[in-house]
Amino acid sequence: MAETKTFYLPDLGEGLPDATVVEWFVKEGDIVRLDAPLVSMETAKAVVEVPSPYSGKVLKLFGPAGAVIETGAALVQVELDPALPQRADAQDTGHHHGPPKTQTSDHASVDQAAPDHSGKVVASDEGGEIKSGGARQDAGTVVGAMESSDRVVAEQAVAVGGVKAVPAVRALAKKLGVDLSRISPSGAGGVVTLADVKEAAAKGTAKTGSAPLPTGEVGARSATGEGRNVPQAPTPPAPAPVAAPVRTALSTSGQPMRTAPPGAAPVFGQPEQLKGVRRNMARVMADAHAKVVPTTLCDDADLHAWQPGNDITVRLIRALVRACKTVPALNAWFDGDALTRTLHPHVDVGIAIDTEDGLFVPALRNADVLDAAGLRQAINRLRDSVKNRSIPAEELRGYTISLSNFGVFAGRYATPVVVPPCVAIVAAGKLRHELVPVMGGVETHRLMPLSVTFDHRAATGGEAARFLKAMLDDLALSQ
Numbered sequence: 001m002a003e004t005k006t007f008y009l010p011d012l013g014e015g016l017p018d019a020t021v022v023e024w025f026v027k028e029g030d031i032v033r034l035d036a037p038l039v040s041m042e043t044a045k046a047v048v049e050v051p052s053p054y055s056g057k058v059l060k061l062f063g064p065a066g067a068v069i070e071t072g073a074a075l076v077q078v079e080l081d082p083a084l085p086q087r088a089d090a091q092d093t094g095h096h097h098g099p100p101k102t103q104t105s106d107h108a109s110v111d112q113a114a115p116d117h118s119g120k121v122v123a124s125d126e127g128g129e130i131k132s133g134g135a136r137q138d139a140g141t142v143v144g145a146m147e148s149s150d151r152v153v154a155e156q157a158v159a160v161g162g163v164k165a166v167p168a169v170r171a172l173a174k175k176l177g178v179d180l181s182r183i184s185p186s187g188a189g190g191v192v193t194l195a196d197v198k199e200a201a202a203k204g205t206a207k208t209g210s211a212p213l214p215t216g217e218v219g220a221r222s223a224t225g226e227g228r229n230v231p232q233a234p235t236p237p238a239p240a241p242v243a244a245p246v247r248t249a250l251s252t253s254g255q256p257m258r259t260a261p262p263g264a265a266p267v268f269g270q271p272e273q274l275k276g277v278r279r280n281m282a283r284v285m286a287d288a289h290a291k292v293v294p295t296t297l298c299d300d301a302d303l304h305a306w307q308p309g310n311d312i313t314v315r316l317i318r319a320l321v322r323a324c325k326t327v328p329a330l331n332a333w334f335d336g337d338a339l340t341r342t343l344h345p346h347v348d349v350g351i352a353i354d355t356e357d358g359l360f361v362p363a364l365r366n367a368d369v370l371d372a373a374g375l376r377q378a379i380n381r382l383r384d385s386v387k388n389r390s391i392p393a394e395e396l397r398g399y400t401i402s403l404s405n406f407g408v409f410a411g412r413y414a415t416p417v418v419v420p421p422c423v424a425i426v427a428a429g430k431l432r433h434e435l436v437p438v439m440g441g442v443e444t445h446r447l448m449p450l451s452v453t454f455d456h457r458a459a460t461g462g463e464a465a466r467f468l469k470a471m472l473d474d475l476a477l478s479q
Helices: 167-176 194-203 215-224 276-291 312-326 372-387 461-475
Strands: 004-008 018-024 037-042 047-051 056-061 068-070 074-080 108-115 121-124 137-141 144-148 158-160 163-165 247-250 256-259 294-302 332-335 340-343 349-351 353-355 358-360 401-404 424-428 432-438 441-455
Touching (some): 037 074, 163 167, 167 194, 276 358, 312 372, 312 401, 312 424, 312 461, 424 461
Parallel strands (some): 349 401
Antiparallel strands (some): 004 074, 056 074, 137 144, 294 441, 332 340, 424 441
16 A cells, blocks of 8 residues: 655744645646645745655645645645655754654654755654754744744745746736746746736736747747747647636634635625735734834924935935934833843834735844935835845844835824834824914925834833934934
8 A cells, every 4th residue: 555645834934823825736636746846835925835745646635726724734645656756764854843743544644844955845754843953033024023933945946837937926927817838038047037927917918828838939038039930849729727716714703705816806795814914914913912002192294494306215214213313212122021121222124015915014224324325225125125025034024113104105194003022113194285384474394294103111202202303303404
């Protein structure tokens, strides 16, 4: 009787309790080989491609596209093929995750997963705790801080169906309805890039369901940039697209709850399970609400003296840095359990960036030593990294104070959420012009609404007021 193995979802390096199935690269009954692409999973930060830890026949997939799988839960069951290569026990890396190994039958066991030294996720045949050569550290994620594994899972371009692309590119293509096989890759080695997908979506030249480009033409274009005068082999017509399965669960009321697959149109009128970034955002916001004693101060910064050419975001960060130096109590971390406060000599600003997937807060490091040009360059780099879902995990943690510029959309004042261990967050509202009384008459001034929320356990009202006053003073300067 052939041996059966169950592969359990490993910790994908995000420190989160679950991940969402984006796309299966196999189906039940398929033969999968060791280290071949098995499934792509979406976490709070990125889409990660998980390779197969075994070679053999796929017996069962524990969840369709769109399903939320808990870390450590069964992902796929495989019947091992002794004629195909398997990972030897000697190849075990010693990094383990999940519950202890239990014997389910004479031929089936619970196997965990661990990363190999190349950054891939591979199978481990032992249970136990994670051992990464050091203690796990508190790690910020899209909207705050939480525990994270020290392991890193690298996104690699893998050829699936003759198309090379990293998981994030495949996820974007699925979301935009772009057929990767109809795109001429511009990346090194014939890899389809995010820019390729966005360009194809804008032009509407590679919609899903259209006939793919012949393989030879794709290869020729990636090598020569032209793709002309290359003999082509006939390509069979693409199969009709199959609708992705929709997961059905029960809501708290006992009624069916539908969850659309990733990239599908929103489901209106029915409960929809949160995934990825939004799922993590919900957890972090609830945790912050339970742990912080928030108080908010509001006022208007008068920008009447500004000279043309001022960068609003850069000026905001400069004013925030000045306020942090004037009142260090708000540029701090607070431990509510130990009742300890850590003041920071440097200023790392968490920049809130809104995306369709949810809220990201990357850290702009050493804002207190950067000039205007350096700040603008750092802001642009962070925004591009978030937009492309390529931002490293280390840049989503460790900021000392946060900034939200929601005024680019609408709204004057707000009560932004302080995410522990930070003590404060600053929010800027929509700029407006208003009549202001001055000596001898009335003038029209440009005003910027500011809101400062702080944890009242760690800072006093006077400290917060002096912090806000320092920002107002700096923003009132001409340049």
